Structure formats: C-alpha cells, structure tokens
Amino acid sequence: MTKTNKTKFPSILGVRLRKTSKNYSLNAFGGRKLALKWHIVLLVAGALLPVVIFAVAVVQRLSFNERASSERRLLLAARNLTQDVEREVSSTTRTLQALAASDRLDQANLKAFYNEAQRTVQTQPTWLGVILLTPDKRQVFNTFRLFGTSLPLANEPESVQRVVETQQPTVGYLAFAHLKRQWAFPVRVPVVRNGKLRYVLTALISSESLTHTIKNQPHIDGEWTRTVIDGHGIVVARTLHPERFVGKPGTPSFLKRIAAKNEGVYRETTLEGAHVYVAFKRANFSNWTTAVVVAVDVIESPARRAMWLVVGSGLALLLVSSVGGLVLSQWISQGITEAATAAEALAKGEYPRISASTIQEVALLGEALDFSANLLSQRERERDEHLKQVEAARAEAEAANRLKDEFLITVSHELRTPLNAIFGWAQLLRGGKLDQEKTKNAIATIERNAKAQAQLVNDLLDTSRIILGKLRLETQPLNLATVIISAMDSVGHAAEVKNIDLQVQLANVEPVLGDQNRLQQVVWNLLSNAVKFTPHGGLVEVQLQQADSFVEVNVRDTGVGIKAEFLPYVFERFRQADGSTTREYGGLGLGLAIVRHLVELHGGTVQANSDGEGKGATFTIQLPVMARQESISIPAIASTNGTYKNSYKLKDVRVLVVDDEPDARDLVSAILMQQGAEVCTCASAAQALNKVFDWKPAVILCDIGMPLEDGYDFIRKVRDWESEVDVHIPAIAVTAFAREEDKMKAIASGYQMHIPKPLEATHLADVVASLVAPRTRS
Numbered sequence: 001m002t003k004t005n006k007t008k009f010p011s012i013l014g015v016r017l018r019k020t021s022k023n024y025s026l027n028a029f030g031g032r033k034l035a036l037k038w039h040i041v042l043l044v045a046g047a048l049l050p051v052v053i054f055a056v057a058v059v060q061r062l063s064f065n066e067r068a069s070s071e072r073r074l075l076l077a078a079r080n081l082t083q084d085v086e087r088e089v090s091s092t093t094r095t096l097q098a099l100a101a102s103d104r105l106d107q108a109n110l111k112a113f114y115n116e117a118q119r120t121v122q123t124q125p126t127w128l129g130v131i132l133l134t135p136d137k138r139q140v141f142n143t144f145r146l147f148g149t150s151l152p153l154a155n156e157p158e159s160v161q162r163v164v165e166t167q168q169p170t171v172g173y174l175a176f177a178h179l180k181r182q183w184a185f186p187v188r189v190p191v192v193r194n195g196k197l198r199y200v201l202t203a204l205i206s207s208e209s210l211t212h213t214i215k216n217q218p219h220i221d222g223e224w225t226r227t228v229i230d231g232h233g234i235v236v237a238r239t240l241h242p243e244r245f246v247g248k249p250g251t252p253s254f255l256k257r258i259a260a261k262n263e264g265v266y267r268e269t270t271l272e273g274a275h276v277y278v279a280f281k282r283a284n285f286s287n288w289t290t291a292v293v294v295a296v297d298v299i300e301s302p303a304r305r306a307m308w309l310v311v312g313s314g315l316a317l318l319l320v321s322s323v324g325g326l327v328l329s330q331w332i333s334q335g336i337t338e339a340a341t342a343a344e345a346l347a348k349g350e351y352p353r354i355s356a357s358t359i360q361e362v363a364l365l366g367e368a369l370d371f372s373a374n375l376l377s378q379r380e381r382e383r384d385e386h387l388k389q390v391e392a393a394r395a396e397a398e399a400a401n402r403l404k405d406e407f408l409i410t411v412s413h414e415l416r417t418p419l420n421a422i423f424g425w426a427q428l429l430r431g432g433k434l435d436q437e438k439t440k441n442a443i444a445t446i447e448r449n450a451k452a453q454a455q456l457v458n459d460l461l462d463t464s465r466i467i468l469g470k471l472r473l474e475t476q477p478l479n480l481a482t483v484i485i486s487a488m489d490s491v492g493h494a495a496e497v498k499n500i501d502l503q504v505q506l507a508n509v510e511p512v513l514g515d516q517n518r519l520q521q522v523v524w525n526l527l528s529n530a531v532k533f534t535p536h537g538g539l540v541e542v543q544l545q546q547a548d549s550f551v552e553v554n555v556r557d558t559g560v561g562i563k564a565e566f567l568p569y570v571f572e573r574f575r576q577a578d579g580s581t582t583r584e585y586g587g588l589g590l591g592l593a594i595v596r597h598l599v600e601l602h603g604g605t606v607q608a609n610s611d612g613e614g615k616g617a618t619f620t621i622q623l624p625v626m627a628r629q630e631s632i633s634i635p636a637i638a639s640t641n642g643t644y645k646n647s648y649k650l651k652d653v654r655v656l657v658v659d660d661e662p663d664a665r666d667l668v669s670a671i672l673m674q675q676g677a678e679v680c681t682c683a684s685a686a687q688a689l690n691k692v693f694d695w696k697p698a699v700i701l702c703d704i705g706m707p708l709e710d711g712y713d714f715i716r717k718v719r720d721w722e723s724e725v726d727v728h729i730p731a732i733a734v735t736a737f738a739r740e741e742d743k744m745k746a747i748a749s750g751y752q753m754h755i756p757k758p759l760e761a762t763h764l765a766d767v768v769a770s771l772v773a774p775r776t777r778s
Contacts, residue, residue, distance in 0.1 A: 070299045071265040074279040074292060077220045078263065081290040082281040084217050085228055088126070088210065089187060089285060092203055093169045095124060096189045100201045105191060110140060114147045126209035128180050131202040132191075135164045140199065144179045154202075156186055159286070163188045163200050171286045173230045174207065174247060183207035183247050185236060207246050211237040214290075224276055224293045229258070231287035258282065258289045267296065422449050454758050472740050473515040473601055477626060480544055480551055481506045483516060487523035488542065494531050501539045502531075509546040510625040514602045519623075522598050525591040526555040526619050533617070534559035546625070550604070553621040562610035562617050570608045571596040599623070649769045651676030656697035658688040658714065659734070660706040664757075668701055668734065671761045672768065685714035692718055697729060698772050704735035704746065711735065715750040730771040734759065 099120050104113035110132070117130040121143055129143040137160050139151035154160050159172030172186035184204045191199035214226050214237055225240035233255045235245045249255065257266060263281040270276055270293065277299055280291040425442040428434055434442060488504060495502045512519075523542075530540045534557045543554040562570060571592050592608075599606045604623035610616065655677045659665045665681040672679050680695060682688035685706060692700070700718070704711035715731055722728055730753075733746035738756035746754045753767055 067299055070294075071277065071279070073220060074277060074294055074299075075263065075265050075281070077223070077292045078279040078281040078290055081214060081217060081226055081228075081292055082283050084214065085210070085288070085290055086283055086285070088213055089171055089283075092124070092126070092187045092205060093189060095120065096187060096201055096203050097169070099130070100189050100191045100199075105199070106193065111147055114141045114143070117141075118143050124203070126205050126213070128177060128182075128184050128204040128206050131186075131204065133160060133200045133202060135160075135197050135200065137161070144177075159186060159188055160200050160202075163190050164197060167192060167197055171230075171288065172202075173232050173286070174234045174236045176247065177204060180204075180206075183236075185210075185230065207236055208242070211239065211242045211246070213237075215239050220292070220294070224274070224295050224298075225270075227291045227293070229254075229289045229291065233258075236288070254278065254280075254291070268293075419449075419453065422446050422453075450758065473518060475513050475515055477511045478514050478516055478519065479511050480509060480519070480553060480623070483520050484523055484542055484544060484553065487520050487527055490524055491527045491531055494528070495540065498531065498534070498536050498538075500531055500534055500537070503539065503541045505541070505543045505545075507545045509544060509551045512551055512602070512623045513626050514623065518598050519602070522595050522621065523553065523555075525595050526621075529591060529619075530555055530557035530559065530617075533557065547622070549625055550622040551625055553623075554618060556616065556618045558616045561613045561615045562608065563613055564610075567608060567610060571606070595619075649675050649765060650772070653677045653699065653768075653772050654695065654697040655679050655768065656688060656691055656695065656700045657681045657702075658683075658685065658700065658706075658711070659703040660684065661703070664703065664734075667759065668764070671759070671764055674761075675765045675769075677768070685709035685711070685717075688714060689717055689721075692729070693721070696727075699768055700729055700731040701734050701768070702731060702751075704733055704737050704742075712745070712749045719750045732767060732771070734764075 099117060102113055102116055104110070104116060113132070117132070121127050121130055131142045131154075132140040133154055134140060137154045137157045139154065141147050142149075142151055145151070155177070156172045156175045159170050162170050167190045169187070169189040172188060174183055174185045176182075177184045184206050186202045186204055188200050188202045190197050191201050210228060214228065217226070225238060227235060227239075227245075227250075228237040229250055230236050233249050235248055235250060238245050251268065251270070253268060257264060257278075258280055263279075265277060265279045268276055268278045275296045276293045277296060278291055278293050280289055282289045422445075425446050429439065429442050484504065484506065488502060492502065527540065527542070534540055538558045539556075540558075541554070541556045543552075543556075545552050545554075596606050599621055602623055604621060606622075607620045609618045609620070650672060653676070655672050657665055657668045657672070657679055659668070659681075660683055662683070665683070669679045669681055680691060680697065682691055685702075686709060688700075688702070691697075700715075702711045702714055706714075711733060715733075718729065718731070731751045732753040732755055733751040734755050734757065735742070735746070736757045737746075743754040743756075752771060755764060755767060
C-alpha cells in the first residue's frame with residue numbers, strides 16, 4: 001500500500017488517529033475491550049431492570065393506598081373537631097336563649113336583667129361577658145361596665161345585622177375586646193316578644209377558652225396542630241403558638257381551598273413554613289372552618305422507607321450481577337482484542353493478521369478487514385470528489401440567492417417608477433388645474449408609463465412560464481423581414497426621441513417555421529435594448545441575411561457596450577451589469593434571458609459580442625430555415641387599419657359587458673360607446689344571465705374571475721340557453737388571467753376570443769367589430 005492510502009484509511013474507518021513523529025497510534029482500540037465488558041454489564045442490568053421497576057411499582061401502589069388511608073383518618077379528625085366546636089357553640093346558644101326568656105325583659109326591668117346576666121356569666125367559664133343590644137346596634141348594657149354607663153355601638157355589627165335579618169341565633173367574627181384586652185367572638189340570639197325583635201342578646205366568648213377546648217380533644221398519631229378559622233378567614237383558636245397566630249388571616253392557599261369546598265385534604269406549607277397535610281371541615285354556622293394538620297413525614301415516611309428498601313435491594317442485586325458479567329466478558333474480549341490489533345495494523349497501512357479464533361464473528365471480522373483495505377483508497381477519492389461537488393453547488397446556490405435578492409429589489413424599483421408617474425399625473429388631472437398642453441402631456445405620460453409597466457409584468461410572466469416549462473409556440477411559416485419591420489415600427493418613436501439613426505438591411509431569405517408574436521418579441525427586445533443603451537445621436541443597425549441553412553439577424557449599436565467579465569452572463573436570468581442603486585439604465589434584466597429561451601425554442605441560437613465598454617454591442621440570431629421541399633404559404637401581414645376604419649365601426653351594436661370591478665366596466669363601456677355601440681353593464685354573472693335572456697345582445701364581453709359564479713360557469717349557461725332557442729351570441733373573455741392555458745380554457749368553455757388585461761382600446765374595438773362583421777354584412 002502507498003503512503004497516501006495509509007493516511008486516508010483512518011478517516012474512512014471513522015477512527016481518530018493521533019500522529020507521532022512517523023507512526024500513527026489508534027486511540028480508540030484501547031477502550032474497546034472495556035466497552036465490551038460494560039455492554040455485558042448493561043445486558044445484565046437490562047434483564048434485572050424490569051424486575052426492579054415492577055417492585056418499585058408495587059411499593060408505590062401500596063404507599064399510595066397507605067397515604068389515602070391516612071388522609072381519610074385525618075379528615076375524620078377534622079370532622080370530629082368541627083362537631084366539638086359546634087357543641088360548644090350550641091351549648092352557649094342554649095344558655096343565651098334561656099337567659100333571653102327571662103321575665104325581667106317582659107317587665108322591662110333592665111336593671112334586674114343586668115344582675116341576672118352577671119350571675120350567668122359567673123357560671124360560664126368561657127364567657128367574658130353579656131351584652132344587650134337594640135336592633136339598631138346600640139348597646140343597652142354591657143356586663144363589663146356598670147349599669148347605666150354610656151356605651152358605644154356594637155364592636156362587630158355584621159353579625160348583629162344578620163340576627164336582625166334572620167331572627168336566628170348566629171356566631172359572629174373574631175374581634176379584640178379592648179376592656180378585657182384579649183381576642184373574643186360573639187354568640188348572638190334574638191330576643192323576640194309578640195313576634196317582634198326587641199333586643200339582640202350576646203355572649204362574648206374568649207378565644208383562649210376555645211383554644212383550651214380544642215386542646216383537650218383526643219389527638220391522632222403525629223398530629224401537628226389544630227386550628228379554628230372564622231367566616232372572615234381569621235384564626236380564632238390554635239393549639240400551637242396561639243399567641244402568634246390568633247387574630248391573623250390564614251395562608252392564602254388555605255383560604256382559597258376552604259372557599260371552594262366544604263371539606264377536603266391537601267398538602268400545604270404552614271404559617272411556620274413547615275410542609276404538612278391539612279384536613280378541613282366547614283362548620284354549620286357562619287362559614288367557620290376547622291382544620292387538623294399533620295406533618296408530611298408522618299404520612300409519607302413509611303412509604304419512603306419501603307421505597308428505599310426496594311431500590312437498595314435492586315442496586316445490590318445489580319452490583320452482584322455486574323461482577324459476574326465482567327468475569328464472563330473477560331473471555332469474550334480476548335478475541336475482540338486480536339481483531340482490534342488487526343484493525344490498528346490496517347490503519348497504519350500494514351496487512352492485517354488475525355489468528356484462528358473459535359469465535360466465528362471474530363474470524364469474519366478478519367476477512368472483512370482484508371476486504372476493506374482494498375476499498376478504502378477508492379472511497380477516499382470518491383469522498384473528496386463529492387465534497388468538491390457539494391462545495392461548488394453551495395457556492396452556486398448562494399450566488400443564485402444573492403442574484404434573486406438583487407432582482408427583487410430591482411423589481412420593486414422598476415414597478416414603482418412608472419406607477420409614481422401614473423399616480424402623480426392622475427392626481428393633478430383630477431385637480432382640474434392643468435392647462436390644455438399640460439393635460440395632453442399628462443395623458444401621454446400616463447399612457448407611456450402604463451405601457452412600460454405592462455411590459456414589465458409581461459416579462460415577469462414570460463419568465464415564470466419559462467421557469468415552469470409552460471411557454472408554448474404557435475408556429476407557422478414566416479418571413480423574418482415582416483417580423484423585423486413590425487418590431488422596428490414599435491421602437492421607431494423611442495429612437496426618434498433620442499435622435500438615433502435606425503438603419504435596416506433586409507436580404508431575400510428563405511422562410512422559417514416560428515411563432516410570429518414570439519419572434520417579434522425577440523427582435524423588439526433586442527432593438528429596445530439597443531436604443532436604450534445607445535446615447536443621443538447614435539446608430540442602431542438591423543441586418544437580415546441567410547447563411548447556408550440558417551437565417552441570421554444581426555442587431556448592432558454604438559452604445560455603452562458590454563464589459564468582458566459580464567459578457568458570459570448576459571443571457572442569464574436576474575443578471576444585470578449594474579445592479580446598484582446608482583445605475584443609469586432601468587429594467588429587470590429579463591429581456592435577454594427571454595430572448596435566448598424563445599430563440600432556443602425555435603431551434604436557433606443567439607450570441608452577444610462587444611469590444612468592451614463604450615464600443616457598442618452586436619447580437620446575432622440564427623434560425624433554421626424550413627425544409628426546401630415543403631410547400632410554403634406565408635400569410636400576409638395583418639393590417640392594423642382594417643375594414644373598420646371609420647369612427648363608428650360599432651354603431652348601434654348591442655354589447656353586454658360583465659365585470660365585478662366598477663372601474664373595469666366603466667373603461668370597457670367608454671371604449672365601446674366611443675365606437676357607437678349600445679352598451680349595457682352587469683356586475684355579476686346572475687344579473688348578466690337575465691340580461692342576455694331579455695336584451696339579447698350582439699356581443700358579450702365577460703370577466704373570468706368573479707365572486708359566487710365565474711366567467712366559465714356564466715358562458716356555459718349562455719351556451720345551454722342558446723341550444724334551446726337556436727341562437728348564437730359571440731363572446732369575448734376579457735380577463736387578467738393571461739397565460740396560454742387560460743386562453744385555451746376560455747375557448748374550450750365557449751368564448752370565441754380571449755383578450756388579456758390591460759386593454760388596448762383600438763385592439764378591443766377591432767376584435768368586437770370582427771365578431772359582429774358577419775352579422776352586419778348579412
């Protein structure tokens with residue numbers, strides 16, 4: 001093997017080499033033996049892993065059931081706590097109701113009732129005092145003070161109002177009793193006499209007494225704290241640190257939970273920042289809620305211990321199995337090591353040698369290494385070649401994208417430039433302040449720029465058809481002399497404006513088989529380019545001659561010429577010699593690309609030559625002549641001033657115009673009425689169909705793209721109606737769908753002619769006149 005092969009083998013094998021002074025060392029082979037051992041370990045682990053996963057799933061399920069059971073016990077504790085608080089409140093309510101039934105109130109002996117209330121307070125250890133209020137929330141007496149003392153309004157009026165409205169006992173909300181200097185909440189009962197609420201009797205209950213009550217209730221295992229919350233979400237009583245939390249709101253998450261449900265269990269972070277499970281139950285009075293809290297560890301630690309036991313056992317089993325796998329892999333790896341040594345020899349360009357092995361796979365590997373040595377060099381060369389091709393393709397694609405970006409910028413500029421003139425002069429015309437000369441110039445400017453913009457659009461459409469391969473030719477025998485004369489007539493005005501001498505030399509040549517419109521487009525493009533790039537007072541020559549079996553057209557100018565470096569790209573799409581914003585000449589750079597494609601479709605060639613900048617350019621077209629043995633009949637050139645030259649060629653002809661665009665209808669109507677036609681316009685196919693039945697026009701001009709019903713459906717219905725009444729009305733499709741396939745579809749649908757927008761007034765009138773001519777002659 002050569003040295004070149006040695007240096008390229010490793011890149012094919014996919015192994016990285018480290019270069020020493022003259023030898024190469026294969027780093028990756030040293031780790032293959034260890035990798036094999038770990039593969040066996042992974043195989044063992046893969047066998048054990050499903051067992052471990054199953055065990056974890058079982059433990060997880062059991063843990064879930066245990067946690068659910070703990071949550072049920074926790075919720076039961078919250079319910080029992082709620083019942084205890086409700087019993088305490090009910091006891092206070094009954095005592096108050098008994099006191100409210102006192103005869104002293106019937107006798108209006110408030111002094112005696114005050115003394116009776118004081119005695120009752122002394123028998124109730126949880127009561128701080130008794131307050132008698134009127135329905136309008138004024139205190140009659142308060143056992144905190146001497147009878148007859150002037151007293152303020154109720155400290156917590158909301159619950160008083162609830163008793164007044166419902167005439168039922170109620171429990172108020174936590175408030176601070178300033179005289180007793182402690183937190184308390186009221187229990188209120190109505191005092192009704194003869195069906196009328198006379199007073200509201202209130203017992204003020206100490207928050208500390210309620211805390212003492214819930215502390216004495218039976219606890220559950222692991223209980224952390226018990227809490228009572230009033231209807232405003234304020235802590236009324238708490239077994240743990242009540243002095244810190246009574247009178248303060250509960251956590252927002254807890255308040256949100258109790259507002260949504262009457263009872264439940266959920267995981268929460270307490271006011272102390274501890275992670276706990278909370279079970280809550282709403283009481284039957286005033287939206288009070290009780291809660292029992294248990295630390296998370298109490299519920300989850302048994303499941304966690306079981307999980308660690310299963311995982312630890314699985315890891316231990318995996319370790320033991322791995323050791324066994326490593327021992328087994330030692331025997332297998334010996335054969336692999338020999339194969340790795342042979343591969344290293346191959347990477348160095350040496351002949352690989354592998355001793356006989358009982359492992360069939362290793363023996364096959366040796367044969368594969370020998371075969372690979374013969375392929376490595378070939379693959380390396382092929383790869384280098386592919387890389388070069390990819391790099392060239394990438395550079396070409398980047399250049400094409402850059403050209404397209406520049407082309408889009410040019411398109412925007414070239415379309416906006418004539419549009420600016422059209423829009424500006426149209427606004428000045430609408431203002432009505434231009435004199436006759438300015439008005440004439442404005443109209444000429446608008447028409448000239450509209451034609452320029454239409455040509456730009458046509459070039460773009462032709463380029464699109466070329467790219468998609470949809471450009472079709474309608475060939476016939478042609479004399480190129482007539483084509484050249486027609487093209488020169490089109491550019492004659494532009495040459496005259498620049499004082500360019502336009503010369504033509506036409507020899508007698510044989511006819512060619514071609515599309516007259518497309519070949520005229522080719523010659524017109526070349527002539528337009530020559531006039532555009534030739535300065536004032538220059539010369540443009542057109543020469544027609546025959547060279548053997550080809551007809552040759554030469555277009556020479558004395559213009560700016562073509563740079564030598566740009567000459568090879570002059571016929572490429574999106575290419576312009578100057579694509580900068582300071583370029584002197586406009587255009588999209590598509591004309592010459594269209595020329596080349598059209599000429600090649602005719603089986604010919606086109607070439608460009610120039611001696612450099614400022615020395616003019618010559619474009620040469622060669623088209624094959626028709627076979628001499630063919631019988632040739634060349635049609636005469638159609639005259640643009642035909643039979644209908646008079647100003648009223650359509651006098652009294654009924655024409656129906658159908659278009660959903662008002663501006664389009666008005667334009668067509670104005671063109672035809674100038675020729676004496678009687679015009680009726682319709683905005684939809686349905687309206688037009690009724691007009692055909694009633695008015696019976698001589699010609700129909702219809703748009704294709706219309707809402708609800710298009711021009712194709714309309715003409716089919718007209719043709720169906722004609723077959724019933726035995727008449728025929730010629731129809732023309734006047735549409736912005738200008739492709740060749742659009743024309744074929746329109747003809748197939750029932751139209752006689754297809755005229756693409758934008759419209760040429762004279763051409764439109766001539767076409768309509770040609771359709772009604774047979775009728776007028778008959």
